[in-house]
Amino acid sequence: MLKFGTDGVRGLANAELTPELAMALGRAAARVLGGDHVAVGRDTRRSGPLLEAALAAGLASEGVDVTLLGVVPTPEVAWWSAAHTAPAAMVSASHNPFGDNGIKLFAPGGRKLTDEVEGRLEAELARLTGGAAAVAGAAAPAGAPDPAAGRAVPTGEGVGRVVAATGADDGYAAAVVASLAGRRLAGLTAVVDCANGSASAVAPGVLRDLGLDVVVVHDRPDGSNINDGCGSTHTGDLARAVVERGADLGVAFDGDADRVLLVDAAGELVDGDQIIALCAIDRHERGVLTDDSVVVTVMTNLGFRLAMEKRGIKVVETRVGDRYVLEALESGGLSLGGEQSGHVIFPELATTGDGLLTAVQALDVVVRAGRPLADLAADAMTRLPQVLRNVRVAELDPGLVGRLAPDIAAVEGRLGGEGRVLVRASGTEPLVRVMAEAPTAAEAEAAVDELVRAVEALVAAGPAGGPAPPGRS
Secondary structure: OOOOEEOEEEEEEOOOEOHHHHHHHHHHHHHHHOOOEEEEEEOOOOOHHHHHHHHHHHHHOOOOEEEEEEEOOHHHHHHHHHHHOOOEEEEOOOOOOOOEEEEEEEEOOOEEOOHHHHHHHHHHHHHHHOOHHHHHOOOOOOOOEEOOOOEEOOOHHHOOOEEEOOOOHHHHHHHHHHOOOOOOOOOOEEEEEOOOOHHHHOHHHHHHHOOOEEEEEOOOOOOOOOOOOOHHHOOHHHHHHHHHHOOOEEEEEOOOOOOEEEEOOOOOEEOHHHHHHHHHHHHHHHOOOHHHEEEEEOOOOHHHHHHHHHOOOEEEEEOOOHHHHHHHHHHHOOOOEEOOOOOEEOOOOOOOOOHHHHHHHHHHHHHHHOOOHHHHHHHHOOOOOEEEEEEEOOOOOOOHHHHOHHHHHHHHHHHOOOOEEEEEEOOOOOEEEEEEEOOOHHHHHHHHHHHHHHHHHHHHHOHHHOOOOOOOO
């Protein structure tokens, strides 16, 4: 059974993430999250309607009314949840290839689920999927006991309604526009890459409403081209388009538009660290950066930390995952945080990472400064060369990273405090991620090469140094 990662459940659609599992998850969500009304959105994947229907059926079978938002950005689903103080769900695998899909759940108020709530959902899901009749939908007379839950299932008027929303984008789009408090983005020309995903439905219109001169690319989703050589994971097309058209900058969303990256007029990437640095420095100078602090994850570039220290901005560090960034923001009452990947959170404006909102906030800094994005990004921070490599494993060994401690210490010793390394298990895929930062790209590459070999050797040796299980070498 799929487990919750750092951002919901995710897997190969119709094989790992099946409609039966989606339906059971809908039932589990209804029982654990409560409420009598839930909204469901999706991105543009071919498997989206299939899983949306199954998830909605599970919710409705528990007596919950379901509003289908259709193709929308993940942050719009969170906005709906906050506006209606009700749970919500998004069917998306974010930046993954189109064959994958996933389900993200929001608690009432648009918040990501806590570990405790996810644990309860996993337990309920395991209980439900243990009862074949419950998943298969076997017919039962009115009031008959549900074999998976030991309770009566709703019948007749007790069954939830499933209806399609109308005008779903209006409130969310208006909220993003209102975040600038009347300011405009006029005077800038931008190429906007919608990744053939959810941003296609709303981002170009919002940016034009704010006065931005917009050229849109990769906004023709066909069910299988989401993230395909485009968007925030593949910015090459965007960079070329910006240079060819003489635009001021480019904006690249991922498949469900909860993250964004930028490129400058020369086509150079401006990543999430740089976007956060731009916004943090701007807010610090205006006196609106709460406690002069910013929240980032362990993956954030060392150059960011050095730049913030130079300006007197405190850095709070969390585990990888925007949910952990949000938890730190809320517990500290802070106003800005995010990830290198382009998940950026402005808690005063949204309850989750929002690619469109982040783009609007960053471009607002550019307009008010009256300077090119490249100059602002260069002044904000100097990015140390960073190399990240993934080692795919058949099954993650919880003790593997701990057993790498001597290898990690040896590499860090050679870097002599001028760089750093990080080895961690992915929260969403069967991968061990190896990252190194160093004064030069060659030093970073050498550090990663050494640690990747160490990971592969331990994987081949098997858990705790024993023989590798069959098929897992």
